[in-house]
Amino acid sequence: xxxxxxxxxxxxxxxxxxxxxxxxxxxxxxxxxxxxxxxxxxxxxxxxxxxxxxxxxxxxxxxxxxxxxxxxxxxxxxxxxxxxxxxxxxxxxxxxxxxxxxxxxxxxxxxxxxxxxxxxxxxxxxxxxxxxxxxxxxxxxxxxxxxxxxxxxxxxxxxxxxxxxxxxxxxxxxxxxxxxxxxxxxxxxxxxxxxxxxxxxxxxxxxxxxxxxxxxxxxxxxxxxxxxxxxxxxxxxxxxxxxxxxxxxxxxxxx
Ligand code: ADP
Ligand code: MG
Numbered sequence: 001x002x003x004x005x006x007x008x009x010x011x012x013x014x015x016x017x018x019x020x021x022x023x024x025x026x027x028x029x030x031x032x033x034x035x036x037x038x039x040x041x042x043x044x045x046x047x048x049x050x051x052x053x054x055x056x057x058x059x060x061x062x063x064x065x066x067x068x069x070x071x072x073x074x075x076x077x078x079x080x081x082x083x084x085x086x087x088x089x090x091x092x093x094x095x096x097x098x099x100x101x102x103x104x105x106x107x108x109x110x111x112x113x114x115x116x117x118x119x120x121x122x123x124x125x126x127x128x129x130x131x132x133x134x135x136x137x138x139x140x141x142x143x144x145x146x147x148x149x150x151x152x153x154x155x156x157x158x159x160x161x162x163x164x165x166x167x168x169x170x171x172x173x174x175x176x177x178x179x180x181x182x183x184x185x186x187x188x189x190x191x192x193x194x195x196x197x198x199x200x201x202x203x204x205x206x207x208x209x210x211x212x213x214x215x216x217x218x219x220x221x222x223x224x225x226x227x228x229x230x231x232x233x234x235x236x237x238x239x240x241x242x243x244x245x246x247x248x249x250x251x252x253x254x255x
Pocket of ligand 1: 016021023041043044045046047048049050212
């Protein structure tokens with residue numbers, strides 16, 4: 001499998017009124033096609049900064065990022081970005097929300113519209129297409145946000161704390177739901193989370209960042225015993241606990 005994301009020696013320094021802040025230092029890793037990778041690390045260690053750099057929204061002060069072998073110089077259609085807030089517009093219907101990215105890109109062709117309707121059907125939202133976001137549950141809204149991202153057909157999905165606004169039970173269900181959709185659509189995913197359990201249950205590998213300036217402290221290859229695991233069933237795997245303890249130790253949490 002070839003690498004679809006390559007991060008080479010990325011560093012980031014912000015200039016602020018109080019001087020310079022080094023957010024990231026010599027970040028180096030790659031992601032293979034179809035892989036699901038999570039990034040965990042203490043708050044403020046530069047996780048969101050790193051995703052913004054990979055997405056091309058922000059340029060790093062050193063190092064470089066390659067997406068499908070091409071150096072990132074700006075935002076790319078190959079990448080879909082999902083944030084903690086679903087950013088659905090209350091005054092647009094579900095269908096209109098899903099179509100927004102395509103409209104902005106002037107890419108709302110009849111083919112694209114069909115693709116949008118097909119995704120809504122496949123993922124159980126077709127009957128809700130003319131409803132408004134406030135008529136949907138948190139989990140369904142998150143699914144709409146994912147479909148809005150998928151409809152532009154990105155190969156790589158970046159998810160920044162995409163589930164943290166949901167209550168615990170909903171989050172477990174949405175983890176399963178979104179993981180299944182990402183796998184079915186054959187996407188490569190990079191999820192930022194501060195939740196160790198979420199990272200182990202969703203991912204093939206977990207990248208642990210140190211506290212600021214964020215550096216790669218460790219990379220864990222998650223190998224659980226069940227083969228057809230889902231994020232929910234993973235949590236019952238006997239190996240799950242071992243990974244949790246290892247990452248917890250690595251995070252070095254103090255209160
Ligand atoms: P995380 O997502 O891991 O919580 P961030 O990437 O948001 O961390 O931020 C990393 C560090 O960089 C923090 O100390 C934050 O205050 C600082 N930072 C983030 N954005 C800016 C900015 N635009 N200007 C100055 N400092 C920033
Ligand atoms: Mg963040």
